[in-house]
Amino acid sequence: ELKVEQNPLFLSMQEGKNYTIYCNYSTTSDRLYWYRQDPGKSLESLFVLLSNGAVKQEGRLMASLDTKARLSTLHITAAVHDLSATYFCAVFFYGGATNKLIFGTGTLLAVQP
């Protein structure tokens, strides 16, 4: 069974600080996605990582993928309050005729002034 685990589950940060969210998964995959979700809202796509060693950056967020270690990271630089949200990683699972995203447990990020 494919499992996707994120840690931490909850992260309280001060503005201006740096931190990293980790996403570990249990089976082979070469595609990983990061999403942001605000309370009561749907999922906003942040990054699509398509190969081992892929690194993408947008503003204060940077995501990377190590398919050999089955690990992705989402690094936050100099956090600001607007980044407060829940962040999900999702691993692409391909099973012959079918495919799907398997989501992690989510990390609730609260950036304090």
Added chain:
Amino acid sequence: DTGVSQDPRHKITKRGQNVTFRCDPISEHNRLYWYRQTLGQGPEFLTYFQNEAQLEKSRLLSDRFSAERPKGSFSTLEIQRTEQGDSAMYLCASRRGGRSYGYTFGSGTRLTVV
């Protein structure tokens, strides 16, 4: 690109009633997915369509759940004899075939069973 549309946005129903949700994917997207998300959890996969063919149905979907995608366009998800445990956000996503294309999620339908 008008996005993925879901209707209704909110649905409150009494236990035992049937409900149906609709998803209109982005027109050129041939792949469509349904997910369910409960409070504090990540979305859980329910079912997958490629064009009109339903290629996978999660074991989370009991016999009370059925999904269709006639003509490979919009999709419906029906829940019969709703139970309180069905209360959740139901999310629809679509994408094109091909490795580099991402998934676009709709705004979801929030179901409350009372």
